[in-house]
Amino acid sequence: MTQLTLERLYHPDGKHLGGLVAGLSGSGKTTAVISTLQQAMKNKKFGEFHRFIVIDPKTQYGDYDKLSEPISDMKKALKSIRKKRMTVYFPDLDYLEQEVSLIVDYLFSLADAEPKSSFTLILDEASILITPTKIPPALKRLSVQGRAKKIKPIFISQRPIVNRWTDANLSTLLLFNTLPVDYDTLSKRWGVDFHKIGENVREKEYSYIWFDMEKGTSKLMNPVELPKVRRRVKKKDFKGKITQFFRLS
Numbered sequence: 027m028t029q030l031t032l033e034r035l036y037h038p039d040g041k042h043l044g045g046l047v048a049g050l051s052g053s054g055k056t057t058a059v060i061s062t063l064q065q066a067m068k069n070k071k072f073g074e075f076h077r078f079i080v081i082d083p084k085t086q087y088g089d090y091d092k093l094s095e096p097i098s099d100m101k102k103a104l105k106s107i108r109k110k111r112m113t114v115y116f117p118d119l120d121y122l123e124q125e126v127s128l129i130v131d132y133l134f135s136l137a138d139a140e141p142k143s144s145f146t147l148i149l150d151e152a153s154i155l156i157t158p159t160k161i162p163p164a165l166k167r168l169s170v171q172g173r174a175k176k177i178k179p180i181f182i183s184q185r186p187i188v189n190r191w192t193d194a195n196l197s198t199l200l201l202f203n204t205l206p207v208d209y210d211t212l213s214k215r216w217g218v219d220f221h222k223i224g225e226n227v228r229e230k231e232y233s234y235i236w237f238d239m240e241k242g243t244s245k246l247m248n249p250v251e252l253p254k255v256r257r258r259v260k261k262k263d264f265k266g267k268i269t270q271f272f273r274l275s
């Protein structure tokens with residue numbers, strides 16, 4: 027068993043594509059993402075020009091608020107993205123597609139304004155917006171052009187293969203406990219016996235498979251450490267240096 031490489035997963039290096047975190051409800055996806063993001067936030071290698079953005083359609087307290095105080099006002103969210111290391115956005119479900127699209131387009135405009143900047147955008151419950159036959163234009167753009175702009179998407183979904191656009195533009199799959207039918211699809215798609223690997227995942231709760239979609243290799247991973255509860259500090263959630271370089275408003 028190996029440790030997760032945070033940079034490989036979250037850092038947009040211009041080479042690797044985004045990630046997909048898949049598994050049944052309760053299999054440990056959100057917990058794993060929060061726990062690894064807590065480490066990534068502190069990791070200096072991401073640099074002061076890096077921003078993490080989490081969009082949680084569940085608007086669930088007790089989850090991503092461990093990373094940063096959730097924001098449900100769009101204007102405040104965009105300001106937070108410019109100024110803070112981590113932004114957690116709780117969208118309005120009635121306007122989910124519009125709001126996600128707005129944030130994605132905003133990241134592209136920030137990336138154009140400041141070439142040093144880079145972004146990790148995590149979208150939980152991505153299957154609400156991305157189905158096998160449908161994907162919002164902004165997410166298609168993110169999947170196809172994100173790498174060049176150093177915007178890395180991480181989609182979290184209950185089913186592994188969501189859409190041909192994202193499927194062709196992701197390089198990491200973190201596969202938690204899932205349905206046998208999904209192992210079939212994955213085995214056919216990648217030529218790897220996922221049933222065999224899947225047995226190991228079922229043996230240990232919250233363990234998962236790290237599948238490298240570029241190399242076709244997989245590793246069985248131990249459950250992540252449970253995330254830490256965030257201290258309720260009003261300011262200075264992140265003590266490191268953050269450069270406020272964006273001039274857009």
Ligand SMILES: Nc1ncnc2c1ncn2[C@@H]1O[C@H](COP(=O)(O)OP(=O)(O)O)[C@@H](O)[C@H]1O
Pocket residue numbers: 049050051052053054055056057058202232249250251252
């Ligand atoms: N690595 C872990 N270690 C211990 N408990 C875990 C772990 N991952 C998940 N859990 C437990 O399972 C619950 C559901 O996990 P969660 O990450 O919300 O699943 P998902 O996002 O896949 O629906 C968590 O609230 C926690 O109690």
Ligand SMILES: [Mg+2]
Pocket residue numbers: 055056057150
């Ligand atoms: Mg979840």
